Amino acid sequence: MQAYAHRGDECVVVARDQLVAVATHCRDEPSMHFDMVVDITAIDHLETFDEFRFEVVYHLYSLPHKHRLRIKVRLDEDDVHVPSVSGVWKGALWTERETYDMFGILFDGHPDLRRLLLYPEFEGHPLRKDYGFADIQPLVPLTDIGVPMSLGTPFAGTNRERGIAVGEGTSAAGKALIPQTTAFKPDVVYK
Amino acid sequence: MKQPLRPKSERAKPFERREMTFAEKLFYPAIWEGLKVTTKHLVENIFGRKHTVTLEYPEVQRPYPERFRGQHRLMQRDDGSPRCVACMCCSTACPSNCITIVAGERPEETIEKFPMRFEIDLLKCIYCGMCVEACPCDAIRMDSGVHPKPTYNRQAAIIDKEGLLAAGAKTIATQGGTFGSRVAGHLKKHI
């Protein structure tokens, strides 16, 4: 365990297997009483790391005592498992999902670790430093929804004329799907 | 039961909720009040345009404030050449990378560079005004007071040096003022 402060923000670094115990203690100890996890996120130290690559950051706040604390857990590149604190604070439910979505950090014991902001077919984790700024995702194939795209489907005719088959995306997260078959052609071509 | 710890504040002022009276429960007073308010507005708008908030648009137009960030223009020197010295400050400061400058050399000794090409892609531009802030020569401004015009194709939305200069004007030799809009207001007299 290591503690430091920068610009008035206090921060402790805890070992991974201690995290839930520390979190529960922070919440239940009357002199600390951190009843709210304000935020959970992660930092990727790809350029500078030697011992650890990721830091998972927890910001805690105590409403009655009006003090704040930052808890950090350091993770190796190839072992990105952290115990989930969603049993301690419910606010961790979504923030951990988002951290998983953006960094690929796996929260063990989280009841529902799915992608939150991105769609399930997304490849990679965009906030990792090795995900390029202009990386392009592959097109997602159309999901077979069991209903043939025939004349019975509304707008079927109009879409066929333009050569684009638009399928109702009904993937698990229901994001709009881009059809794989037709390449996107911009209307206006630069001369 | 133990009272949970809660933050206390002197500023807090819990408001009381008044239960509905019997008359209010009958709906009628509220309907009557509502009709009174809307009828008042109707009468006000028919007899006396003082309170009317709508504008009869094409005939009546809202004047834009002095600081309005509209389409860009390039200012001119006394001889009509652009004030711009192709220092690339604006294109560096532009968050959306929509300014393209190609510098050329001038024969005179005092001012070495001038822009051979100066193009702004108005479709990429987000009208943030950072280019105006970044220009050290008072060469680019956004105080033209016009919106970018809609175009039929994307190429037409890129305005070139001539287009920018045509909207520009001569600035006074001593470039005064503190910031964009002040300068603009100060200069309106001279244009």
Added chain:
Amino acid sequence: MSTETVREYLTEEEEDRIGLHTQEMILNMGPSHPATHGTVKFTLRLEGETIRDLDPDIGYLHRGFEKMCENATYTHAFPYTDRLNYCSPFINNVGYALAVEKLLGIEITERCKYVRTIISELHRISDHLTCLAATSLELGAFTVFLYGVQSREEIYVLTEEICGARLTVSYVRIGGLTDDLPESFADHWKLVKRRLDKNLYDIDKLIGRNRIFIDRMQNTGILDTETAISYGCTGPFLRACGVEYDVRDAAPYLVYDRLDWTMPTGTRGDNWDRFLIRLAEIEQSISMIDQCIEQMPEGPVRIDDWRVVLPPKDEVYNSIEAMMAHFKLIMEGLKVPPGEVYSYTEGANGELGFFIVSDGSGKPSRVHVRPPCYHLVAALPEIMRGKLIQDLVPTFDTINMIGGEIDR
């Protein structure tokens, strides 16, 4: 429908409780449903009209704010923050600027503090008005919507006069502002205030004691205080639960500790409480702006450190030192010492936090924003479980989810 099919969907206990055999239905609400403004999709598991479970699906407006900030200089992030909470861009601007200033360890000028307070409160009014107007609209009070949006429109006109744009303001800079308030501000504000007062009075007359409206709002969307805290809810939502927490009061920034204002809190934590709190906060904000205009000292709005802010144009045009400082700042970007800060301000929906990590270069190594409504939407399944589907609409409205902010 045979009883066997029902057995598949309902637990015995649920069946007993209801005593009515219905088949469960999955309903997709949104993302372009009129009530889910801000583009969110709810996957509802319904049993009759009762919500058994709810899965909010966000991310339709995801633009990669955090990734974009990592590839931009500290100043370039301002246009991005405008687009976070598009109902109150000034508050985001101020929040971000305060975070970077905390990292830099600089103190802004007195006048700048006042101006920042004024613009934050101005946009708090506009955000609350949007929320009130949208809530009323979706519950059928169209006139209230028009009055609310009319006042918001006037605030936008005032915003345009301050910074030159209605929505995409980009007004605040690290270490100050792009420019001082315009001279006409105080007069214009008086006009806006007069109209706003009138409209608030009318709004109150229209729905303040209207049973049709109150019946939809009262005792719906309740979340108990303990759970709300555990979920990290802040802002009007938490104050409606009776928790006296406001960042402006608990950790005063800018000049909030010098102003005289009260913090309205509710008692039941239902939709009507949140609605009334927003109305009361608008009044508080109006009085805060008035006090700020009165107390505001003269002076510069930018600090006098050319390594952080651009030098004034006068100097740039006429002196070589300023010109060099100007070039250096534009070309290299602001250099921020390595470190990390979490800075928090009171946004219109709660605590708006910025977590910034710097590695000493001209670009932030990590910018994370804690959107206030994120945690409220996370708590939505808990609020709505077992409630009726029609209560989802007012609850979602008073939560005031802003798509640009939650999706980033």
